[in-house]
Amino acid sequence: MITYLKNGVSRRMLLKGAAAAGITAALHPYSVLAKEGTAHLRLMETTDLHVHVFPYDYYADRPTDTAGLARTATLIRQIRDEATNSMLVDNGDFLQGNPLGDYIAYERGMKDGDLHPVIKGMNVLGFDAGTLGNHEFNYGLEFMQKVLAGANFPMVCANLASGKLASNPRDDAFLLDPYLIVEKTVMDGAGKSYPIKIGFVGFVPPQIMNWDRGHLEGNVQTRGIVEAAKAIVPEMKEKGCDLIVALSHSGIDASSHQDGMENASLHLASVDGIDAVFTGHQHQVFPGPSYEGLPGVDVKKGTLFGKPAAMGGFWGSHLGVIDLMLERGGGSWRIAGFTTEARPIYEKEGREVTPLVHSQEDVLAAVQADHDATLAYVRRPVGETSAPLHSYFALVADDPSVQIVSKAQLWYIGDMMKETEWEGLPILSAAAPFKAGGRGGPDYYTDVPVGAVAIKNVSDLYLYPNTVRAVKVSGATVKEWLERSAGIFLQIEPGAQDAPLINPEFPSYNFDVIDGVTYKIDLSQPSKYGAKGEVLDPQASRIIDLQFDGAPVDPSQDFIVATNNYRAGGGGNFPGISDEVVIFVAPDTNRDVLVRYIVDQGTINPSADANWTFKPMDGTSVLFDTGPRGKEHLNDVKGVDIVAAGDGDDGFARYRISL
Known part of the structure; x- marks a missing residue:
């Protein structure tokens, strides 16, 4: 799929220009064409992993080429090598969804200090941030908190509060930090380093209060995604964010916005101050034909209400990627152009599946013992x-x-x-x-x-x-x-x-x-x-x-x-x-x-x-x-x-x- 910049220049045109300049390195065109005062930042997203670390179908008890963080890891590392500056995030629903997750929750359990296998796999890859999905709550809050304690990256969620909600969303007693501001150094096209403040804010479907009421009632409360964003994003801007990225474990729904709606990512993109949106939950791919023709959605440009967005499939099938060309001026940064894509780990034609990448051995090794124990469990x-x-x-x-x-x-x-x-x-x-x-x-x-x-x-x-x-x-x-x-x-x-x-x-x-x-x-x-x-x-x-x-x-x-x-x-x-x-x-x-x-x-x-x-x-x-x-x-x-x-x-x- 060809995606486009705000100024109408296509990725294909950039590639052609790079080739004409005699540049053969496997760099993204933004990294090739960046000049002094402009920098390429590549944002990568996993979403809806559902404990799929190994490329293995535990239900069928056989390997698979269509799933697995170990396969997505190859894309992550390839894509990092294509960019001067990059960051990696997870968009939720990593904790439940196959027998590996159930084995840990119901058979082995989680003691204080234990590392969950999906966290072991993620820790290898250097995630910068993550948010919660609805399935993180399936095994209870105590279990979830023990799992999160083992992550070597922070988790954020801006619409989930402990106890009752405050009158002002900013005053909620958040279960997790509502957002993260990363003070990062980026290199421009001339090789000079500059500081940038990048904010990540996370959201979970409010419906968790129904779906996991037994675990959550009386312990936490949720707000509507857009309601929370309108309160929290201005605070992030006040703290000097140059760029705000929404980690929205919520799908794309073009119907009229209603407070508390489940799939609110499109309307979230309309919130002032949000610059880019990673979405998920629907187990779809964006940009992709599933969203063709929806008002406010441009699948060719990869935008939601004009802002770059991506959804990386599910089970590690795709990596969501947003490439930003940043321009520095007056001591701050703005987005001068972007491309978006969902890069797959396999191709499929009819019944024939062709893997595009191999697994990363260090990711497999981190989870091998848990994988073997799960096989014995399911058999x-x-x-x-x-x-x-x-x-x-x-x-x-x-x-x-x-x-x-x-x-x-x-x-x-x-x-x-x-x-x-x-x-x-x-x-x-x-x-x-x-x-x-x-x-x-x-x-x-x-x-x-x-x-x-x-x-x-x-x-x-x-x-x-x-x-x-x-x-x-x-x-x-x-x-x-x-x-x-x-x-x-x-x-x-x-x-x-x-x-x-x-x-x-x-x-x-x-x-x-x-x-x-x-x-x-x-x-x-x-x-x-x-x-x-x-x-x-x-x-x-x-x-x-x-x-x-x-x-x-x-x-x-x-x-x-x-x-x-x-x-x-x-x-x-x-x-x-x-x-x-x-x-x-x-x-x-x-x-x-x-x-x-x-x-x-x-x-x-x-x-x-x-x-x-x-x-x-x-x-x-x-x-x-x-x-x-x-x-x-x-x-x-x-x-x-x-x-x-x-x-x-x-x-x-x-x-x-x-x-």
């Missing part, structure tokens, strides 16, 4: 399965990988409700497929063969360290819950041939299947809810023949629904689901419950029971893409008429469903 058997556990068809039919999670939740909550005021109420269970392709690619599916089930398989079935919750809701809310889930499907015109079925903007983790009731989905009807849970058509109704115990569900009947803390706390914006309807907060994670269920059963039978199907539509067919290994399980799919239909895009296999 530990806990039971047997009499049927395959896979998620290849989880979005189009009742699915064994979702079924087994629901069975475990029903087993657990059924026991927890004994001798309570809710004993005797019917219990349902809501679960969603976490690994269902999408942005994760054609190999991103659960696939456990018949036989031994190890901890790695349980982690594969349930990706996140959520904790179990139970909510009490009416039959009417159960229907709305399913209406919200059914928004994953596009509306299908009766008689249509090979119409696309899945809305690609709808994340699979919000496609809840509710076990304990039976129902059909009428695809000829419009969706009542959009991908974010917004009401699109108040009169729409896709869920039909909703029954419990063989009879239509009474809208006023009470049900207990087993779910997780994310959903029960309002995650996904499901109608009628919030803390107000929570009746039970479990001390156990959904994964732990799943392991205990498998151990209790010894041998599990995860076969799906086809409790939901599509309403028949004669003469109508739709297309659905899934992983190519799904063909091995095609004959096991219940409730739909599905046949292979050739190759899909980007390495997926395509199937045709006759409705």
Whole structure:
């Protein structure tokens, strides 16, 4: 991708000019063309590492070329060599996200003075600063603080306070320093050194108060990202910052700003005094086509409201890079030009992945012992399965990988409700497929063969360290819950041939299947809810023949629904689901419950029971893409008429469903 300077000069033109000058060193054009009084500063970002240090997929128990800080480290060192001046930051969500993180949190633990493996890897690379992501809180504040104590670089967060919020955001009792001012020396194009004050200010999604309420309620409070920035950034300017860089663990959303919005990086860029923005959280790449056409976003220039910005993918897949040409005048610095990019560690064409870099051995060595211990941890058997556990068809039919999670939740909550005021109420269970392709690619599916089930398989079935919750809701809310889930499907015109079925903007983790009731989905009807849970058509109704115990569900009947803390706390914006309807907060994670269920059963039978199907539509067919290994399980799919239909895009296999 070509990115552009403010004055319209392209990176390609600069490279051409450098070549014409006979310069062959592998330097960025800014470093080549800088003169006296101008300096090239390269800012680099990792984001959403999720404990991926080794290039290894612990769920599949095999190496991977698409992830790993050890691979990103090669980019970091290459890019440093291309620049006269550089700095490296992390943008959050480094602490949780794969079995290495869970092994440390749940098996080994963190004692005072221990170094977490992800911190070991990061400490090798010379980070200048970092901020928190929402997943840093998944294991609790005490655990997080022990991890942060081992980092050899400072962490900042400007919208997170201990205890209650003050009337003025500047007066909050910040859990971490809200910002960092680095007094750095930069070298200009003539080889002269000058001082510069660079400020880094960090932000976390305020939604952590819902997502990890059990750890955070009564201990910390959050502010809206933009609200905090408007108070804190002027203070940084007052202290003499020449340049202010926002570390925003928040995505890019072009909808109107609302206080407390989750993905606020675009609106953050509009705050006076912020010069550049590193963004993340959405597991996307910026500059990149995913944000094409959004107001205020320029993917060619790599800007948010005209300011340089970058998002470095996830799991170490890309390095976010912002190159600044700085100009000195009157004892201070200003940005004279910039380029931005997200540099990848691999290329992909169809199913073929080509690594672009090798791992850095010192990063691997720092984490080797923890990696080996994690492999032993994930390979530990806990039971047997009499049927395959896979998620290849989880979005189009009742699915064994979702079924087994629901069975475990029903087993657990059924026991927890004994001798309570809710004993005797019917219990349902809501679960969603976490690994269902999408942005994760054609190999991103659960696939456990018949036989031994190890901890790695349980982690594969349930990706996140959520904790179990139970909510009490009416039959009417159960229907709305399913209406919200059914928004994953596009509306299908009766008689249509090979119409696309899945809305690609709808994340699979919000496609809840509710076990304990039976129902059909009428695809000829419009969706009542959009991908974010917004009401699109108040009169729409896709869920039909909703029954419990063989009879239509009474809208006023009470049900207990087993779910997780994310959903029960309002995650996904499901109608009628919030803390107000929570009746039970479990001390156990959904994964732990799943392991205990498998151990209790010894041998599990995860076969799906086809409790939901599509309403028949004669003469109508739709297309659905899934992983190519799904063909091995095609004959096991219940409730739909599905046949292979050739190759899909980007390495997926395509199937045709006759409705």
